[in-house]
Amino acid sequence: MDTILQLLGFVLVIFAALALGWLFRWVATRVTPHETAKALRTAPLTASFGMLVILIYVVVALLAPLVAPFGEREVVGGEFLPWEAPYYLGTDSLGRDMLTRLVYGARNTVGIAFVTTALAFLLGSILGLLAATVGGWPDQGLSRAVDVLMAIPALIFSLLLLTIFGTSIVTLILVIAVIDATRVFRLARSVAMNIVVMDYVEAAKLRGEGLLRLIVREILPNAAAPLVAEFGLRFCFVFLAISALSFLGLGIQPPTADWGSMVRENATLITFGDVTPLLPAGAIALLTVAVNFVVDWMLHRASGLKE
Amino acid sequence: MTAEAANKDILLTIRDLKIEGRADEEWIEIVKSVDITLHKGEVLGLIGESGAGKSTVGLAAMGFTRDGCRISGGTVDFDGIDLRTAPEAERRSLRGRRIAYVAQSAAASFNPAHKLIDQYSEGPVEHGVMSRAEAERDAVELYRRMRLPDPEDIGFRYPHQVSGGQLQRAMTAMAMACRPDLIIFDEPTTALDVTTQIEVLAAIRDIVAQFDTAAIYITHDLAVVAQMADRIKVLLRGEEVEDADTRTMLSAPKEDYTKSLWAVRSFTRPEQPPVKDDSTPVVSVRNVTAGYSSLKVLIDVSFDIHKRRTVAVVGESGSGKSTAARVITGLLKPSEGQVLFEGTALPPDYRSRTREQLRQAQMIYQMADTALNPKLKIRELIGRPVAMYLGLKGKALTDRIRDLLALIELEPDLYIDRLPSELSGGQKQRIGIARALAAEPRFIICDEVTSALDQLVAEGILKLLDRLQSEFELAYMFITHDLATVKAIADEVVVMKEGRVIEQGPKAEMFQPPHDPYTELLLSSVPEMDPDWLTHLLAERAGT
Numbered sequence: 001m002d003t004i005l006q007l008l009g010f011v012l013v014i015f016a017a018l019a020l021g022w023l024f025r026w027v028a029t030r031v032t033p034h035e036t037a038k039a040l041r042t043a044p045l046t047a048s049f050g051m052l053v054i055l056i057y058v059v060v061a062l063l064a065p066l067v068a069p070f071g072e073r074e075v076v077g078g079e080f081l082p083w084e085a086p087y088y089l090g091t092d093s094l095g096r097d098m099l100t101r102l103v104y105g106a107r108n109t110v111g112i113a114f115v116t117t118a119l120a121f122l123l124g125s126i127l128g129l130l131a132a133t134v135g136g137w138p139d140q141g142l143s144r145a146v147d148v149l150m151a152i153p154a155l156i157f158s159l160l161l162l163t164i165f166g167t168s169i170v171t172l173i174l175v176i177a178v179i180d181a182t183r184v185f186r187l188a189r190s191v192a193m194n195i196v197v198m199d200y201v202e203a204a205k206l207r208g209e210g211l212l213r214l215i216v217r218e219i220l221p222n223a224a225a226p227l228v229a230e231f232g233l234r235f236c237f238v239f240l241a242i243s244a245l246s247f248l249g250l251g252i253q254p255p256t257a258d259w260g261s262m263v264r265e266n267a268t269l270i271t272f273g274d275v276t277p278l279l280p281a282g283a284i285a286l287l288t289v290a291v292n293f294v295v296d297w298m299l300h301r302a303s304g305l306k307e
Numbered sequence: 308m309t310a311e312a313a314n315k316d317i318l319l320t321i322r323d324l325k326i327e328g329r330a331d332e333e334w335i336e337i338v339k340s341v342d343i344t345l346h347k348g349e350v351l352g353l354i355g356e357s358g359a360g361k362s363t364v365g366l367a368a369m370g371f372t373r374d375g376c377r378i379s380g381g382t383v384d385f386d387g388i389d390l391r392t393a394p395e396a397e398r399r400s401l402r403g404r405r406i407a408y409v410a411q412s413a414a415a416s417f418n419p420a421h422k423l424i425d426q427y428s429e430g431p432v433e434h435g436v437m438s439r440a441e442a443e444r445d446a447v448e449l450y451r452r453m454r455l456p457d458p459e460d461i462g463f464r465y466p467h468q469v470s471g472g473q474l475q476r477a478m479t480a481m482a483m484a485c486r487p488d489l490i491i492f493d494e495p496t497t498a499l500d501v502t503t504q505i506e507v508l509a510a511i512r513d514i515v516a517q518f519d520t521a522a523i524y525i526t527h528d529l530a531v532v533a534q535m536a537d538r539i540k541v542l543l544r545g546e547e548v549e550d551a552d553t554r555t556m557l558s559a560p561k562e563d564y565t566k567s568l569w570a571v572r573s574f575t576r577p578e579q580p581p582v583k584d585d586s587t588p589v590v591s592v593r594n595v596t597a598g599y600s601s602l603k604v605l606i607d608v609s610f611d612i613h614k615r616r617t618v619a620v621v622g623e624s625g626s627g628k629s630t631a632a633r634v635i636t637g638l639l640k641p642s643e644g645q646v647l648f649e650g651t652a653l654p655p656d657y658r659s660r661t662r663e664q665l666r667q668a669q670m671i672y673q674m675a676d677t678a679l680n681p682k683l684k685i686r687e688l689i690g691r692p693v694a695m696y697l698g699l700k701g702k703a704l705t706d707r708i709r710d711l712l713a714l715i716e717l718e719p720d721l722y723i724d725r726l727p728s729e730l731s732g733g734q735k736q737r738i739g740i741a742r743a744l745a746a747e748p749r750f751i752i753c754d755e756v757t758s759a760l761d762q763l764v765a766e767g768i769l770k771l772l773d774r775l776q777s778e779f780e781l782a783y784m785f786i787t788h789d790l791a792t793v794k795a796i797a798d799e800v801v802v803m804k805e806g807r808v809i810e811q812g813p814k815a816e817m818f819q820p821p822h823d824p825y826t827e828l829l830l831s832s833v834p835e836m837d838p839d840w841l842t843h844l845l846a847e848r849a850g851t
Contacts, residue, residue, distance in 0.1 A: 199674065202638070203672070205657070206637075208662050
């Protein structure tokens with residue numbers, strides 16, 4: 001009986017998610033300008049749901065001080081209080097409000113992960129496209145340097161760098177961005193390699209186009225689809241990397257709220273059958289799924305025109 | 308032969324065949340009611356332009372459709388078996404054993420990781436027709452009948468170690484492995500040079516006759532189908548236009564569309580007055596030797612291209628035609644010799660040429676698909692060279708783009724904001740032409756510009772190029788392997804072989820005997836509409 005109920009609940013959640021997606025799409029197509037609305041209408045329900053989730057995360061992250069009932073670092077009551085008003089999701093191991101911590105966690109963890117991924121992509125794809133377009137020695141130099149960086153296990157390498165440069169948020173972002181940029185570099189280079197040999201690139205070269213225009217107008221638009229897909233995946237990996245570093249004490253430092261360290265700090269509760277410590281993990285999972293839903297749709301759109 | 312065939316049993320009956328393809332979330336009918344009756348030992352030619360549904364019908368004769376397609380109506384009856392309703396297992400047991408398929412590109416269809424003979428044996432062994440050892444002995448026998456060189460050993464090579472024409476013959480031998488009743492040939496010689504094409508055609512025709520195999524021969528080349536087929540069926544947009552036996556069809560086509568197909572090769576450009584001896588050629592290639600590292604692809608090549616003249620550079624693949632274009636454009640530095648533009652030497656590397664020098668020599672590519680950036684709109688594709696070389700902006704730029712579109716006979720309002728993927732093959736090639744014109748050059752290299760197009764479309768492109776030439780006094784270098792195109796558009800012809808110029812001169816002289824032996828071979832290899840042409844040619848060549 002229990003399993004049936006669980007199954008039913010599961011199905012219900014999926015339907016609710018799709019319904020939310022439908023509702024979001026319905027609203028979105030009516031409030032956005034014509035061109036965007038036309039594109040949105042083609043979005044499948046999964047992608048609509050994904051966009052809704054991302055939108056909620058962004059709003060919560062931006063308006064964290066207004067949404068959260070308490071202060072980020074404020075000890076408001078006893079440790080591990082149950083889910084009762086005014087602590088709707090209970091309190092953590094130090095007596096801070098769980099809901100508040102979750103809300104601020106969105107700002108910190110998502111914000112840092114996003115900035116890191118964006119930076120990694122900026123660095124990795126610019127260098128990758130450059131290496132593929134120019135070729136010759138610059139390509140060899142960059143590629144071999146990246147090989148060396150990739151030969152060192154990412155976690156050990158970031159631990160090493162963070163120990164050397166200290167554990168501020170800026171260093172954390174820079175270190176992870178540089179390490180992740182090596183992966184992006186490899187992808188961008190290999191994708192661009194296939195585009196550089198196309199006749200239209202040759203035509204542009206013979207026209208006398210400069211390097212910048214070659215990369216920005218001729219190569220980048222055609223390399224964008226796989227790069228966008230990789231962005232979704234990379235974003236999730238960066239998330240995990242930050243959580244792993246936080247777990248080892250070198251990531252986001254307490255008392256700053258961070259979903260990764262929140263799981264660790266409250267892990268003892270799991271032994272008592274309480275789901276509270278899993279909420280931040282769930283928040284990470286939901287965002288990951290949402291991002292990938294949207295990326296899938298974008299990929300489909302990008303490839304759809306080619307058939 | 309047809310009368311004889313009519314008395315034999317019927318092998319394949321297709322009635323009211325309808326096939327739908329999925330595009331943009333809906334099903335579109337791509338084949339509308341096609342009927343085929345094929346007798347044992349009969350060869351049916353299916354012809355039509357690309358998109359006519361030839362290949363789709365051919366595959367449906369095996370009860371097969373490509374991904375995203377489905378047979379939505381009609382019956383496919385192969386020797387009493389309804390291929391539409393038969394279970395997949397039964398259809399699979401037929402394929403390869405009783406019905407075989409030969410694809411257009413043998414190079415892409417063979418698995419590069421296995422030897423030819425291993426791939427040959429797979430079918431017969433899998434279907435339990437022969438043991439492995441028997442299959443290998445049989446392979447050698449068929450390779451011999453397909454007149455492959457060194458039939459004992461050729462099977463033990465990998466696909467990349469064998470030339471394109473040989474590979475296509477090996478593939479036909481493979482299709483024959485189980486002695487099928489029906490073979491479907493899907494454009495088997497389209498990717499081959501004329502001289503190789505002859506060998507493959509002769510081999511296919513012989514083997515089909517020897518084993519009395521029925522065949523469906525799909526092609527867009529009328530002259531080829533005239534040699535191969537007993538009966539011809541013309542398709543247009545998924546519908547049958549006309550069906551008659553080969554000789555009747557060739558001598559007395561009934562439908563207008565068929566007549567227009569037959570008339571395609573009639574376009575010829577009027578004779579141009581001879582060039583004055585003292586005039587400076589627009590482009591002059593002087594004793595150019597070039598290659599990649601130690602391999603020499605061009606050896607001591609020289610030719611001139613004058614204003615308002617078209618010089619056709621002819622040769623088989625690997626003869627150095629395209630390399631000559633790369634040297635002229637500066638993509639490849641010659642090791643000796645130089646390229647002159649109106650009397651002054653061009654820097655060998657395009658990077659050291661001035662913008663003005665780059666502007667004067669433009670290029671139109673063979674594959675418009677890869678020559679146009681798929682992410683840019685027509686406006687930018689054509690507008691970029693205009694903005695770059697002529698410095699036009701805003702309204703002046705838009706006006707110029709619209710003029711250019713009108714010049715290539717595309718409605719500006721309709722096309723200016725489209726992406727290349729929203730155009731047909733011929734329209735894409737027109738955009739390629741407009742992009743070259745946008746620079747207002749004096750010289751254009753046309754690299755096989757019509758070889759990827761259907762004949763009707765290709766003719767339109769040739770006429771357009773001809774009109775533009777007279778209008779803007781352009782000089783063309785026309786690279787092609789198709790001598791029919793040369794006849795239509797060239798003023799002068801340069802014949803190349805293995806990196807050397809074999810013969811060159813005005814068109815009239817080139818098409819008159821006496822020829823260099825190689826030119827003779829090239830000229831005589833161009834298929835003609837006469838259904839007896841291949842037979843006569845082979846007899847003639849055997850005699851000499």
